[in-house]
Amino acid sequence: MHPARRPNRGPSAAAENRAALIAAAREVFAGAGYNAPLSMVARAAGVGQGSLYRHFPDRVSLALAVFEDAVADLEALADEPGSTLADVLDLITEQTIASTAFIDMVSVPPMDPDPRLIQVRDRVAKLLAGALPEARRAGRVREDLGPDDLVLAVGMLAGVLAKTPAPDRRETAERVWTLLRRGLEP
Template sequence: MSESETTPTDRSAAAPDRPARADARRNRDRLLAAARDAFAATSEAVPLDAIARAAGVGIGTLYRHFPTREALVEAVYAAELDEVVSSATVLLGEFEPAVALRAWMTRYAAFFKIKRGMSDTLRAGWASGSIATPATRERVTAVIAMMLRSGAEAGSLRSDVDPEDVTMMLLGVFLSTAAIDAQDRAEQLLDLIVDALRPALEPKRR
């Protein structure tokens, strides 16, 4: 019998593993969602048992998926960064580039807020090497460059802007408003950044 062939007995024996794997994936997804919400709610360290309760699982299940706090934080960070990057293409498919860029800035702001709740663990993990250092800034700047190109082609965004400058402006907004927990002020500042990225209107001739 070839390796690709299985007897009915073989298939029935393997069947119970599939629901178990599906349950494990669901538990992992629930843990990541609960951790993301917990990290977004506070900049203080969140107890792991509180995250497990919020996910509706026991602490043992959490440790099976994430043996350490560092492992959980690294997984949440990676998932959120991937979502921030991939959301740009989705938004460009739904809105014109300037509107898409503004919506993406709000998504990036949410990521930054979640990152604050993980900052102590991230810094310690990056310093010790227990958490891989991600290319966050490079990936974010690449997204901004893509959206600026789309906007320049559509005529709704300037073509002479360095994407790295936009990244720096966004980080400045997030850091300055986080210190005083001023969400409304952050939104106003993001609006100003997008306005600054729009092409200047030609003066009307008399």
């Protein structure tokens, strides 16, 4: 059951509507994927599509608002002293289990990539690149492994998890990483 549409309170409701749209999009993208109809997001937020498009003129704008926290969490973890590549990949895996839409958005750019998505992808690749030297020194990854390889591996994980029922995602993620590590490790 979708929430009832709230009465239009005009500009005074703008911040509340924006927050409701972001929360609804997070849930809709998690359940139906990144390409879910935006009308589902508006309905789930209890606002009209006009309100959605006033705040977010396109799907990418909405997705960036939804997933900014996820990227910020990854960057904060990568900046922590003692943080390892495994820690970052574990958090990415948890985020992917919760919502494959995030990784779909950053790992497989469309044929004509939106520069904003490339920026997010580059932020994720940069934090992975920052964790690689320590992992190489410790002998946990191959010397020739690059951040783009890791983004590809995470995209592969997301592709599998997107087709996996939510209750089975954690176990499937563990199996996928077991297989992928064979190619990533020396």
